[in-house]
Amino acid sequence: MADKEPRCGYVAIIGRPNVGKSTLLNKFLGVHLAATANKPQTTRNRILGILSGTDLQIIFVDTPGIHRQQKRLLNRKLNRTAQASIHGNDLVLFVVEADRWSSEDDLVLGKLKELDAPVIMVINKIDTLESKEALLPFLQKAQEKLPGAEVIPVSAFDEKSVDYLLDKVIERIPKGDFVYSQDAITDRPMRFHSSEMVREQLIQSLEQELPHAIAVNIERYEESETRIEIHALIIVEREGQKRIVIGKNGQVLKKVGTIARKNIARLVDKRVHLELWVKVKSGWQDSEQMLNQFGLDQD
Ligand SMILES: Nc1nc2c(ncn2[C@@H]2O[C@H](COP(=O)(O)OP(=O)(O)OP(=O)(O)O)[C@@H](O)[C@H]2O)c(=O)[nH]1
Ligand SMILES: [Mg+2]
Known part of the structure; x- marks a missing residue:
């Protein structure tokens, strides 16, 4: 046995x-x-x-x-x-x-x-x-x-x-009791993973240098039995970057939103309504307070 x-x-x-x-x-x-x-x-x-x-x-x-x-x-x-x-x-x-x-x-x-x-x-x-x-x-x-x-x-x-x-x-896995319940796939809330799915699409859509300048913060996350409403704020460092992220006639942002929404829906197994905004916050990559606010792990 x-x-x-x-x-x-x-x-x-x-x-x-x-x-x-x-x-x-x-x-x-x-x-x-x-x-x-x-x-x-x-x-x-x-x-x-x-x-x-x-x-x-x-x-x-x-x-x-x-x-x-x-x-x-x-x-x-x-x-x-x-x-x-x-x-x-x-x-x-x-x-x-x-x-x-x-x-x-x-x-x-x-x-x-x-x-x-x-x-x-x-x-x-x-x-x-x-x-x-x-x-x-x-x-x-x-x-x-x-x-x-x-x-x-x-x-x-x-x-x-x-x-x-x-x-x-x-x-190589040793004997030991489970740390998480059997149905858990991660320890973070889906709110966090939703922001990651948006950031992923931004990184994939933009030029090499720009991805580092970007953070995503979920401003609103409302969940019902079958549907989730998500408002995500995209933070960049400069006005020029904001224009690039939005794209001509909003095309870049639209594409990012469409794919990210699908990926989030797959992950949470619910219908997802996703809205995106872009804001400039210069120097966020060097601000302890903003890095913490945008979900980076604290030391
Ligand atoms: N051809 C090929 N590409 C791969 C393979 N594994 C990953 N990639 C690609 O390599 C790139 C980087 O993959 P990631 O999984 O994001 O790499 P990572 O190590 O997590 O990167 P960081 O999070 O930046 O440290 C993506 O474009 C992947 O699709 C592979 O086995 N073969
Ligand atoms: Mg990685």
């Missing part, structure tokens, strides 16, 4: 920006919970994604990408949030990108060396390699970087490889 003693553990997902941490989290959960985009510093908070079976609970901890740039308070806060999440886990997934080892990966590596939790090095995006042979030298190099760790190559877009990785994660 199978052992029915419950198992429960924390699994942190750590790495430099843009390697696919949040994409992997969403794939593990089978739900589009965390914002993802092909721009660095998409994730700004510690995000829990909870996967439960009858006698197994895995609490994934998605984190902001650890990076070198420390110019703004926002950057320093992102790094602090990620570093605070490295400790106190049962397993750490150190995510890197196939064939793209950078000095920021070394920066992350340095932080992992002091850990006592086991580390699996996940080499993501192997679908971008031209051939399987190209992977071998990189695998070897990765293994040399962290000799004790298991190294697993995956593509977040390939279900089979994600399932294989998940099996390896499950093997």
